[in-house]
Amino acid sequence: MTALSRDAIxxxxxxxxxxxxxxxxxxxxxNLEQIGFRSLDFSELALRVEDEIGEELNFDAxxxxxxxxxxxVLDFLEQLQAA
Amino acid sequence: MSGAPASFPGxxxxxxxxxxxxxxxxLGRLDLPAASAVLVRDNHDAARAVxxxxxxxxxxxxxxxxxxxxxxxxxxxxxxxxVVDGDSVAAPTSERAAVPGRIWLxxxxxxxxxxxxxxxxxxxxTVAGDQPRRTWLCxxxxxxxAWWQVVTLGIAHPxxxxxxxxxxxxxxxxxxxxxxxxxxxxxxxxxxRQALYRDPDSVAALPLxxxxxxxxxxxQAILTRLTEMFPAxxxxxxxxxxxxxxxxxxxxxLAGFPESWLGQESAGRATLTVDxxxxxxxxxxxxxxxxxxxxxxxxxxxxxxxxxxxxxxxxDEINVGGAKASASNVRDVxxxxxxxxxxxxxxxxxxxxxxxxxxxxxxxxxxTVADLTEWCSARLPDYAVPRRxxxxxxxxxxxxxxxxx
Numbered sequence: 447m448t449a450l451s452r453d454a455i456x457x458x459x460x461x462x463x464x465x466x467x468x469x470x471x472x473x474x475x476x477n478l479e480q481i482g483f484r485s486l487d488f489s490e491l492a493l494r495v496e497d498e499i500g501e502e503l504n505f506d507a508x509x510x511x512x513x514x515x516x517x518x519v520l521d522f523l524e525q526l527q528a529a
Numbered sequence: 530m531s532g533a534p535a536s537f538p539g540x541x542x543x544x545x546x547x548x549x550x551x552x553x554x555x556l557g558r559l560d561l562p563a564a565s566a567v568l569v570r571d572n573h574d575a576a577r578a579v580x581x582x583x584x585x586x587x588x589x590x591x592x593x594x595x596x597x598x599x600x601x602x603x604x605x606x607x608x609x610x611x612v613v614d615g616d617s618v619a620a621p622t623s624e625r626a627a628v629p630g631r632i633w634l635x636x637x638x639x640x641x642x643x644x645x646x647x648x649x650x651x652x653x654x655t656v657a658g659d660q661p662r663r664t665w666l667c668x669x670x671x672x673x674x675a676w677w678q679v680v681t682l683g684i685a686h687p688x689x690x691x692x693x694x695x696x697x698x699x700x701x702x703x704x705x706x707x708x709x710x711x712x713x714x715x716x717x718x719x720x721x722r723q724a725l726y727r728d729p730d731s732v733a734a735l736p737l738x739x740x741x742x743x744x745x746x747x748x749q750a751i752l753t754r755l756t757e758m759f760p761a762x763x764x765x766x767x768x769x770x771x772x773x774x775x776x777x778x779x780x781x782x783l784a785g786f787p788e789s790w791l792g793q794e795s796a797g798r799a800t801l802t803v804d805x806x807x808x809x810x811x812x813x814x815x816x817x818x819x820x821x822x823x824x825x826x827x828x829x830x831x832x833x834x835x836x837x838x839x840x841x842x843x844x845d846e847i848n849v850g851g852a853k854a855s856a857s858n859v860r861d862v863x864x865x866x867x868x869x870x871x872x873x874x875x876x877x878x879x880x881x882x883x884x885x886x887x888x889x890x891x892x893x894x895x896x897t898v899a900d901l902t903e904w905c906s907a908r909l910p911d912y913a914v915p916r917r918x919x920x921x922x923x924x925x926x927x928x929x930x931x932x933x934x
Contacts, residue, residue: 465902485850489879490916497917505880 449527450498452520458494459519462487474517481516488519495523504529537583539683543664543690545709546572547698553684556580562611562618563627564588568597570615572693575671578613579680582632583650590633590645591672593696593928601635601643608645634674634771634816637929646771646816654681655775655814657797662688663739666706666714668699670928674771675744679715696928699723703731713739715767717930718751719871725754726870726893726924733758743767745931746840748861749784756782768838773823774814777801785835803829807842828857847875847913850882854913859886862908863915866901868894871924873932877917888915891924 450458460470468482478484496502503526513522540554548571549556558581561567567578567589575591582589590610597605602612602619609625610633611618632653635643655678665683669676683691692709694702703724706714714737716724721742724732737759742751747766756764766784768777776799779786786801794800799812800822808825815823828842839845840857847854856874863872870893876884890901898918905914925932 465899485881486885486912486916489882489885492880493877493885493917503880 448499449524450495452524454498455491455495455520455523456516458498459483459491459516462491462494471516474515474520476516478514478516478519483516483519488513491519492523492526495527499527503527537684538687539685539689542683542687544576544683545690545692546576547693547695549573549576553580558584559613561585561587561589561613563629564610564621564625564631565613565618566590566592566597566602566605566610566633568592568594568602568612568614569671570594571695572667572671575676576680576693579684583684586629588627588629588631588633590635592635593671595928596635596643596670605645632677634672634677636674636771647818648677648771648816650681650684652774652814652816653677654685655769656682656686660686660689661738663713664690664692664709664711666694666702666711666716667691668694668702668714668716668720668930670696670930673929674769675715678769678775699926699930700727703728703735706735707731710736712736713741715741715743717744718742718747719745719924719926719932720930721751721755722871723924723926725758726891729758737762740764741767743769744929746838746857747784748864750861750865752782752784770825772816772819773810773825774799774812774816776810776812776814783835785832785837788831788834788836791836801836803831803836806830808836808838828855844875847886848883849876849885849912852910852912854886854910856886859888859905859909859913859915862905863888863890863901866896866904868892868896869901871932873925874915882912885916886913887917887919889919889921889925891921 463470471481492503513519541552556577559577561581569575569591578591605612606619606622609621609623611621630649632648633645636646665679667679679691683689692711740755740759740762752764763780764782765778765780769775777786791801797813799810802809806828808827808829809822810825811822826842828839828845829836830839845856847856859874860872863869869890871891873889875887877887879885901918
């Protein structure tokens with residue numbers, strides 16, 4: 447498996463938002479609720495990552511924690527790839 | 530018709546296969562045991578088996594050789610049928626008396642393991658009354674219920690000729706049909722979509738008077754396309770299965786059937802009801818031993834006075850974070866897009882929301898994922914809009930002429 451870089455995941459996240467007619471803020475500290483990035487969008491992003499790396503992500507592996515910002519999403523998906 | 534048995538008015542009809550062109554009566558006969566499952570290589574084999582069994586009053590099952598695994602062959606022998614494969618005859622492993630005139634059909638079964646449903650030539654003959662002279666295209670898999678419907682039409686009614694198409698001729702059939710003079714054709718929506726996608730000009734050149742669809746949910750988009758392509762033809766859709774028999778026939782060019790048909794009882798016709806969104810059928814043409822009122826497992830919804838059959842209940846519902854998306858509904862929305870030739874929709878396991886809606890799409894024109902997303906967003910709730918769309922080069926089709934999605 448070739449893990450995706452944080453930048454690549456960020457680009458994908460921007461694509462998910464764009465498909466919903468929303469813009470990706472420059473600031474990774476932006477709140478997900480405020481930018482309209484919902485659980486369905488997160489699921490789509492996870493599947494995009496899976497399709498790109500050709501492997502299913504194991505969501506049971508990392509510790510669950512609050513995901514509130516863009517940075518949280520990127521951290522989480524980076525961690526999942528390493529799990 | 531000279532020499533045709535009186536009980537088979539269609540004996541003199543012309544049938545055309547890849548290796549035969551003549552009448553039923555000219556086919557020649559097979560040397561068959563009193564009860565047999567005949568594994569056929571092509572429609573010539575199949576037609577000969579049918580004609581032999583019909584005229585001799587034998588018990589028969591017809592199936593493509595490619596469909597019958599060793600396990601299935603063994604279970605057929607265990608059920609009292611000799612398995613005939615070319616010159617090879619494997620005797621039944623259980624002794625019982627043959628049932629003259631019994632016709633067995635194989636269904637896919639709810640578990641995926643084929644099961645046998647009992648019919649007779651009479652129960653499989655679902656068209657009554659005088660019929661206009663026609664040459665039918667029969668592209669169905671050997672021994673399938675729809676195949677038998679065309680075959681019994683050809684045996685029971687004079688003037689009903691048949692051009693049989695083998696599975697490997699599905700890409701080239703329009704030229705053959707034009708050459709033979711086909712005027713009526715029956716196929717699944719996937720069959721028609723594939724034909725119109727591959728070679729619409731050749732299909733449009735056919736002098737069709739009757740266009741029939743069945744075997745899968747029939748949506749308005751494909752009915753409209755065919756109605757526009759063949760303005761002089763009657764475009765019909767039929768609901769039929771091995772278990773339920775031929776139960777619904779609609780000829781007005783619209784998807785679904787009139788709501789007023791629900792609950793109507795009429796001699797010789799199926800009674801249709803709906804329970805908890807499921808279609809229930811009581812049909813005089815049902816298979817033997819099938820419940821009088823059959824729960825079909827097909828989901829229906831009533832829209833603007835029409836009862837639409839949308840898909841299988843078991844596979845239709847996609848749970849997206851607790852919201853229920855209908856795969857068939859999403860598929861119909863996609864297939865109504867002017868640049869979409871075919872679509873299949875399913876759920877895909879996804880984190881957090883459990884599953885999300887995904888789609889495979891074959892385009893007939895220019896469209897991007899963003900175009901399709903916008904189209905669906907305007908017509909579907911948010912959770913039902915496909916989040917992953919994959920473009921395919923070809924419309925996938927199985928020997929059943931279905932996409933099985």
